[in-house]
Amino acid sequence: MLPSEGGYAGIGPNFVPGVVAAGLLLLGGWLTYEAFSGGWRNAPADDPRERGEHPFHASSFGWISAGLFAHMVLIGTGGFVLAGTALFGCVARGFGSTRIVRDAVFGLVLSLAVFLFFVKLLNVGLPAGWLAPLLGVAGI
């Protein structure tokens, strides 16, 4: 529970959260009412084909999510470059690419370029991870 002492203002740190919560509840109710009385107003068609799109492609959604999770796990251990390569490959796959080698090479080159640009030119620290010895040998 958030404290409510308010000092001179008479309201504390819990007041605005209360207002926002009340607003969200009210809006939720309003949207529910619209949904049960003829659907949301001015909303796009439910059928993707009517919107000029294809039906929901679950594996694409899955590949992109997998790429982001792989990146999350890898960045602390494998480093920025490997995490970026994995992410790049998974996302390209999610968009229907089947050229795994091409995607891996593109991903590696892009991530390495970004890594060098940030670390060398902008002085922003990024983890080198497993590639640290290799990057070290190359004088980077």
Add this chain to the structure above:
Amino acid sequence: MEAFDALLAGFGVALKPINLLWGFIGVTLGTFVGVLPGVGPALTVAMLLPLTAKLDPTGALIMFAGIYYGAMFGGSTTTILLNTPGESASIATALEGNKMAKAGRAGPALATSAIGSFVAGTIATVLLTLLAPLVVDLALKFGPAEYFSLMVFAFITVSAVLGSSTVRGLTSLFLGLFLGLIGIDSQTGQARFAFGVPELLDGVDVVVLAVGLFAVGEALYVAAYQSRLTETMEKMSSSIMMTAEDWKRSWPAWLRATAIGFPFGTIPAGGSEIPTFISYATEKKLSKHPEEFGKGAIEGVAGPEAANNAAATGVLVPLLTLGIPTSATAAILLGAFQNYGLQPGPLLFQSQSELVWGLIASLYIGNIILLILNLPLIGIWVKVLTIPKDLLYAGILVFATLGAYSLHQSWVDLLTLYVFGLLGFAMRRWDIPVGPAVIGLILGPLAETQFRRALSISQGDATVFLTQPISATFLAITVALIVLPWIVRRVRRT
């Protein structure tokens, strides 16, 4: 004349070789990223924010002004050639621009859009220079109650008045307001909604929210619903030269559009969507060739593009003088200021006069760079458009994750990014606008501070917002904006 001296000093700052270089890099990168299909100005600015982490504030903000303008111009190139408006402000351009491209007149369409953006941008910057000191004088008289009421006004215009649905706009706004509450309360130091996660104590960063909603959400949506569609791109015609007839028809459209766009940008009315449509309708009505509309009339490109740029410059008036962002892009720019501990507003004009006027001066310079850069380089930007979608989105996500990770060097921010990506996907799927959420996140905490300050001063008397005349006026206009359309609809029905 005081403003004129300040502006001259500003040019002194902006014309320093190093700042000129940052401006140049900003315009180039902004255009390059803005050209990428599916990347609007808001996402461009958010993705390029980490680049400035180690710059001094003046250089960084000058670079940002360049990115802002570059992104706008890049977006119109994409719209004309691909017919995929990256943002609502480009829809009007797409109507005629893509038709012109289909008729083999992509060159003149891009030229009128580039030159029109320059003309409108420059005139609007002059207006900004003249108007800003006046607004600053007015704003210095504002107390917390006035600020709070003005922010409420901005909240309502950007969420409830614009867009396809009032309730969905407000829902987005309140989601943003909720996210803005996460972290340490600036008044008492109390942690709110952080659930003991240290990364959340700093609050939700605007870059993570914007990139999550715009980049991750968009990637998930396009992959799931559009990745197996094929798209056609219009060929660039060989010449970008405009004929004498084109010039004659473009000029008046540029000027009229500037007159429409700038005022709309300065009032908190959600940026440039409305003025572009008003400009389109005006040109259609006044044109001597109304039969060409729908088949590629050049006025239909010249007008909306100029209106878009004039409004984008107008948006900087409330942003710089009052600290109130009225578009998602402006909210991210405000976030960039806050990263440097700067709070835009009337006081910034006094305490950081060099920085503010340097920024304004760099807007003039940015417009010129944009014009010089874009006409000859259009061929390169067109090549950028041919990057296949799979590589394009893969690259975008590498940059998106970089922006989030570089905040605390922590995977927690990456998880937050993914959660916002899921939210962005759902909002896109069910047509909930994302702009109000970004504005709510940035403006919410500022509004809360002013609200509580006002109540502290009045010793807890809540009527202070109604008894102060300026504050009461803002609130009255806000109520009128909500109630009037509703009454009009009622009356029409009966």
